[in-house]
Amino acid sequence: MESESPAGLPATAALTTADNPWPLRVLTEKLKIHIENSPMTWVEGQLLEANVRNGHAYLTLRDVDVDNSFSVTVWSSVMRKLDATPEVGSRVVARVKPSFYAKTGRLSLNATDLRPVGLGELLLRLERLRQALGAEGLFNVEHKRRLPVLPGTIGLITGRNSDAEKDVVRNATLRWPAVKFRIINTAVQGVDAVAQVTAALRELDQDPAVEVIVIARGGGALEDLLPFSNEDLVRAVFAASTPVVSAIGHEADRPILDDVADLRASTPTDAAKRIVPDLTEEFAGLQMSRQRLDRAISNLLTREAQVISALRQRPVLANPHTMIASRAEDLQRWRERATALIRHRVQRAGDEIAHLSAQVRALSPQQTLDRGYSVTQLADGSVVRAAEALTGGEQLRIRVASGKLTATVDQIFPTEQANENV
Known part of the structure; x- marks a missing residue:
C-alpha cells in the first residue's frame, strides 16, 4: 500500500517539478514501501x-x-x-x-x-544441465571437428604462470620444437573465469593463424572447476569454428566442457601429446617407411628378373627360328593343300564341261545330219514336213551332213505308199 503524500505535495513522482519538489524523506519512504512489498x-x-x-x-x-x-x-x-x-x-x-x-x-x-x-546438489545440477545440452545435440559426434595434423599456431587459454601452461608448452615443444603458441592468460576459477575464458575463446577463434584452441587448467575441487561446466562457456565452445581441446583437471575430472569440446584430453600434458606429432617418432616412421620401400623395390626387381630369366629359357626365346620354321612349314603345307584342292576342282570342272558338251552335241541337229538324215526346205526356208504339201516341179533345198543341194519335185508319194516303199 502506497503512502499518501503530505498535503500540498505532488501525489506521484511524475508530478514533481523544480518549483514543487518532494522532500527526500518522501522519496525514501515511498521506495521503502515499494521495495519491502x-x-x-x-x-x-x-x-x-x-x-x-x-x-x-x-x-x-x-x-x-x-x-x-x-x-x-x-x-x-x-x-x-x-x-x-x-x-x-x-x-x-x-x-x-x-x-x-x-x-x-x-x-x-x-x-x-x-x-x-552440497556436493550432491552440485553434481545433480550439472547432470541435469549435461542431459539438457545433450538433448539439444551439442555433444553429437557429427559436430566434432578434426584437429589438424600439424597446427601452425596453437591457441592456449590458461591461468597465468600455471602448471597447466608449462605442461602444455613444454611437452608440445619437446615433441615438435617448431610449434608456435598464442597464449591468453585468464582466471580459471572464481567469478571472473567464465567471462574471461569466453572472451579469450572468441578472440582466438577470430584469429586466422590459430588452427586449434586448448583450454587448460590443473586439477582442483569440484567447486573450482564449475566455471568449465557453465552453460554460456559450453555454448561458446560449440559455436566456435576452430577445433577446441579441453584439458581440465585430472583423468577423473569431467566438466561439461569435455563433452562439447572436439577433443577431450585427460590432462594438460595429454593435450600437448595429442595436438602435435612427435618429431622423433615421425623421423623413425619415415626411416621405417624408407626401409619398407627399399625392401619392396628390391623384392619386385628380384621377382621380375626371375620372370625374365624364365622367359629367356623357354624354347621359343632360346631358338626363335624354331617358331618361324614351324610356321613356314605350316604355310607350305597349306599352300600345297590349296594347290591340290584347286587342281582337283579344276579337273572335276573340266570333266563336267566335257560331259555337258557331249550332251549338247548329242542333242544337236548336226548330230542327226551326221547319221545320214537331211533337212528339206522350200524356197522360202520353211521345212517340208509332208509330201502332200508339195507340187510337181517345185524347187527344194536340201541340207545334208556336209553341204547343201537343190532339187526339183518330180514325183510325190502319199504317206501310205512311202511307208510301203520303205
Missing part, C-alpha cells in the same frame, strides 16, 4: 564475507558467474535455526526479502533461511 525470493551465490556479531550474521553474497554482490543480513532468530554457521567461500542458497534503510538509503537483503549447496 517485494515477495520472498530464493537466490544462490557464494559468500565473500561472513561476520557474526551478537548472534547476527552480516554476509556479502556474490553471484557465481558474474561480478555482482549484495549485502545479506541473517538475524539471530534465523541463525539459531541453521545447521551450520556461514563460512566464507561456501556456496549457499538463501530465502531473502529486500530491505531498504531509509535513513542512509542503503538497500540490503534479509535472509529468513540459508542452506549450503
